[in-house]
Amino acid sequence: MSLDMVGPEPRPERFAVEEIRRSLEHERDSRLAQLRVIDDEARDAEQDFVWAQRESIQRVLRDIETAFARLERGEYGVCEDCSKPIPVERLDILPYARHCVSCCRRRAS
Numbered sequence: 350m351s352l353d354m355v356g357p358e359p360r361p362e363r364f365a366v367e368e369i370r371r372s373l374e375h376e377r378d379s380r381l382a383q384l385r386v387i388d389d390e391a392r393d394a395e396q397d398f399v400w401a402q403r404e405s406i407q408r409v410l411r412d413i414e415t416a417f418a419r420l421e422r423g424e425y426g427v428c429e430d431c432s433k434p435i436p437v438e439r440l441d442i443l444p445y446a447r448h449c450v451s452c453c454r455r456r457a458s
């Protein structure tokens with residue numbers, strides 16, 4: 350292959366921003382719906398359990414908001430710890446992922 354093949358065109362976007370925004374909105378809506386269900390059931394449920402559930406959902410909601418902000422700034426899909434790109438396959442599963450797999454493992458241990 351000749352080097353002439355490398356043209357001056359800008360690199361293709363790594364992400365389809367609109368698509369990511371939609372999947373983030375979907376994630377947020379489903380978490381907000383979960384919170385409503387939890388609140389409806391809260392009267393009967395054990396309070397500690399309800400509190401833990403709310404906490405984990407709200408943590409995800411914060412991550413989703415962070416992902417929205419990073420998308421706006423063009424920083425989406427970059428690990429917050431090591432600044433390496435987060436693999437697209439990971440973002441497909443977890444569109445609000447803030448860290449690459451190895452940084453995530455390091456944090457969890």
Ligand SMILES: [Zn+2]
Pocket residue numbers: 428429430431432433448449450451452453
């Ligand atoms: Zn990382």
